[in-house]
Amino acid sequence: MTERSPRKDATRNRAAVFAAADDLFAHCRSPEDVTMADIAAAAGVGKGTLFRAFGDRTGLIGALYAARLEPLANAALAGPPPLGPGTPPLRRVPALLDALLCFKLDNRHLALALEGTGADSPYRAAHYERWHTLLRDLLAEVPGTADAGFTAHALLAATRADLVAHLAGDEAVSREELREQLAEFTAGVLDARTRTRTGPRTRADGGPGGER
Numbered sequence: 001m002t003e004r005s006p007r008k009d010a011t012r013n014r015a016a017v018f019a020a021a022d023d024l025f026a027h028c029r030s031p032e033d034v035t036m037a038d039i040a041a042a043a044g045v046g047k048g049t050l051f052r053a054f055g056d057r058t059g060l061i062g063a064l065y066a067a068r069l070e071p072l073a074n075a076a077l078a079g080p081p082p083l084g085p086g087t088p089p090l091r092r093v094p095a096l097l098d099a100l101l102c103f104k105l106d107n108r109h110l111a112l113a114l115e116g117t118g119a120d121s122p123y124r125a126a127h128y129e130r131w132h133t134l135l136r137d138l139l140a141e142v143p144g145t146a147d148a149g150f151t152a153h154a155l156l157a158a159t160r161a162d163l164v165a166h167l168a169g170d171e172a173v174s175r176e177e178l179r180e181q182l183a184e185f186t187a188g189v190l191d192a193r194t195r196t197r198t199g200p201r202t203r204a205d206g207g208p209g210g211e212r
Contacts, residue, residue, distance in 0.1 A: 010053070016043040017050065018064050022110065031113035036060070065107075065114045065127065072103055076134060089138040094186045096135065097155055101182050104164045105175055111161035122160075123153075131156060142190065155189060158182055 020042035024034045036057050040047040054060035066073075072083075081087040082095035104111050115122040122128060135152035139145050157163070159182070167173045173181075 013043070013045050013049060014053065017045065017053070017060070018067060019043070021060065021064050022068075025109040025113050028109065031109065031116050034113070061110070061113050062125075062127075065110055068107055068110065069103065069127065072099055073130075075099070089141045090190055093135060093138050093155070093190065094183055096131075096138075097159060097182060097186055098179055100131065100156075100159045101164065101179060102175075104159055104161050105168060105178070108161055108165045108168065112165055115161045128156070151189060155186060158185055 017039060021034070021039045024038055024042055025031055028034050036050050037047055039060065040050050050060060054063055075083040076096060076099075078084060082091050083099060087095070114125070114127075123132075132149075132152050135155060136148045139148035139151050142148075145151065164178070167178060168175070
């Protein structure tokens with residue numbers, strides 16, 4: 001009979017490590033304060049176990065973030081509307097940004113830890129590249145959008161973990177207020193893109209200087 005206990009032990013250890021890291025990041029003053037030794041002690045495993053499983057602290061944080069983000073990533077990849085494929089871009093883009101904002105609110109300390117790991121830039125992280133590519137491709141379908149890549153960066157900047165943490169924490173902006181503000185900002189950006197396609201209205205069509 002095939003020995004299954006090592007696999008079970010690895011699965012149990014991984015769950016314990018993720019739970020411990022979640023708790024430590026949620027209650028720390030700064031993500032940088034949480035070390036691999038802290039996580040290993042809280043999870044009840046050896047520090048060597050962490051390094052064998054995840055490589056380093058950045059790898060552990062990335063794996064934990066990916067696990068927590070997986071339901072949202074799957075919904076965006078193959079789920080039903082409004083997050084999934086087949087949804088018109090003008091409806092899907094705001095829905096994706098709202099879902100990402102809610103994820104950052106629910107996992108702000110973990111998101112801060114991930115954005116702070118960085119080689120030299122959070123914009124080079126794999127998770128950021130995937131979201132940027134998705135939004136860029138959707139925005140490219142909106143008539144009149146010639147700068148889809150930049151617009152995607154600008155929209156994603158509104159969901160950065162450090163901004164979300166500052167607004168929700170330091171400025172005590174409520175969850176619903178943040179969602180409304182993001183929705184209004186996104187609508188304004190998308191409206192500007194569509195208006196760019198047709199240009200300013202003239203006297204003949206009731207625009208500036210014309211009949212109202």
